[in-house]
Every structure is written in structure tokens, then in C-alpha cells.
Amino acid sequence: xxxxxxxxxxxxxxxxxxxxxxxxxxxxxxxxxxxxxxxxxxxxxxxxxxxxxxxxxxxxxxxxxxxxxxxxxxxxxxxxxxxxxxxxxxxxxxxxxxxxxxxxxxxxxxxxxxx
Amino acid sequence: xxxxxxxxxxxxxxxxxxxxxxxxxxxxxxxxxxxxxxxxxxxxxxxxxxxxxxxxxxxxxxxxxxxxxxxxxxxxxxxxxxxxxxxxxxxxxxxxxxxxxxxxxx
Numbered sequence: 001x002x003x004x005x006x007x008x009x010x011x012x013x014x015x016x017x018x019x020x021x022x023x024x025x026x027x028x029x030x031x032x033x034x035x036x037x038x039x040x041x042x043x044x045x046x047x048x049x050x051x052x053x054x055x056x057x058x059x060x061x062x063x064x065x066x067x068x069x070x071x072x073x074x075x076x077x078x079x080x081x082x083x084x085x086x087x088x089x090x091x092x093x094x095x096x097x098x099x100x101x102x103x104x105x106x107x108x109x110x111x112x113x114x115x
Numbered sequence: 116x117x118x119x120x121x122x123x124x125x126x127x128x129x130x131x132x133x134x135x136x137x138x139x140x141x142x143x144x145x146x147x148x149x150x151x152x153x154x155x156x157x158x159x160x161x162x163x164x165x166x167x168x169x170x171x172x173x174x175x176x177x178x179x180x181x182x183x184x185x186x187x188x189x190x191x192x193x194x195x196x197x198x199x200x201x202x203x204x205x206x207x208x209x210x211x212x213x214x215x216x217x218x219x220x221x
Binding site for chain 2: 041043093103107109
């Protein structure tokens with residue numbers, strides 16, 4: 001596609017349920033990032049994938065969070081046993097390569113609300 | 116990772132030039148400096164990137180002194196639509212700080 005696509009755009013879930021958020025990066029981009037942004041706050045790094053290398057999971061806030069990237073393309077962020085504090089906008093970005101010296105393109109995000 | 120420090124907020128008026136300075140004292144030799152802009156309810160978008168001296172594009176200019184321990188994003192003749200959060204990033208990982216909220220008033 002022309003840009004980074006995220007789905008769903010909005011998700012309301014009950015506390016304790018699992019959710020999956022999807023990210024389709026720009027074709028050919030080897031690096032993929034996930035961020036979380038709470039209302040009025042900056043972006044909190046969660047995880048990034050670079051090609052076939054092991055992902056950098058250092059930003060995942062707890063073991064309830066996990067992410068996969070299949071075939072070096074689509075990525076899924078899974079949150080198990082959701083809590084109200086998980087409510088936020090989850091943003092995905094991709095870039096041609098890894099590092100700040102390449103431009104990253106962001107999706108529109110998934111707004112997650114845990115009730 | 117190089118830590119960045121930038122003002123939390125700045126106010127300006129239409130037609131003025133806005134300069135946002137970011138401090139990054141422990142920038143590494145190979146690090147680039149990149150600025151992103153974020154409008155409400157949207158993901159950030161790339162504005163400009165540089166390594167040293169001055170970079171200019173159709174949107175902004177980036178000034179980097181010789182020691183590279185700081186950088187200044189310059190937005191010429193801002194309009195109301197430039198109201199956004201501006202992030203300074205340094206280093207190999209896209210690590211966003213709190214950013215600078217720029218509010219442009221009529």
C-alpha cells in the first residue's frame with residue numbers, strides 16, 4: 001500500500017480480554033516499530049523489528065505484551081488480560097532501514113479503550 | 116542512547132519565525148539528528164534530518180553547531196496549521212521524548 005496501515009482504527013474491549021492490533025508496513029521496509037501514546041503524552045517505545053534480527057523488546061511494559069512480525073512484513077501486537085491502564089493509541093511505524101538516519105512513516109494508530 | 120532535552124511548550128503568532136532548540140550533550144559520532152511533527156490524532160511525520168551545519172528543506176531549517184551538542188529547528192513564518200508537537204530525536208533508535216508543543220495564535 002501507499003502507507004503504513006493499522007487495524008482496527010478503534011477498539012473497545014472489556015478488562016481482562018485479549019486484543020490483537022495489526023500493522024501493515026510499507027512494502028520493502030525492513031524496520032518496524034510499535035509505540036504507545038497515552039492522552040497528552042509523548043510516544044512510548046514498545047518494540048522494534050529489523051529484518052531477520054531478533055526484535056528489541058526492551059520497551060514492552062509487561063509480559064502481557066507481545067509482538068510478532070511474520071515473513072518480515074505484517075506485525076501483530078498482542079495484549080493479554082487487558083487492564084484499564086492499557087488504554088492508549090498504539091502507533092506503528094516502518095522505515096527502509098533501522099536507525100534515525102532514515103525516515104520513519106507512521107500509521108494512523110489504533111485507539112484502544114479498555115472498559 | 117543520547118538523551119534529548121527540549122522546551123515543553125512555545126507560543127508564537129502567525130507570520131513569526133519559531134526556533135526550537137534541542138540539547139543532546141552525549142550525542143555519538145554516528146548519530147543523526149531528526150525532527151518529527153505530530154498533529155492531534157495523527158502519527159508523527161518526518162520534518163527534517165541533519166548531521167552537521169545547516170540543512171534546509173521546503174518546511175524548515177535545521178542548524179547544528181560544530182560540537183553537535185545541540186540543534187535548532189527553525190520554522191519560518193508559521194501559520195495556525197503549524198500548531199503541533201515537535202520531537203527531536205538522536206541516536207540509532209527512534210526514541211521520542213515529550214516533545215515541544217508549539218501553539219500558533221492569530
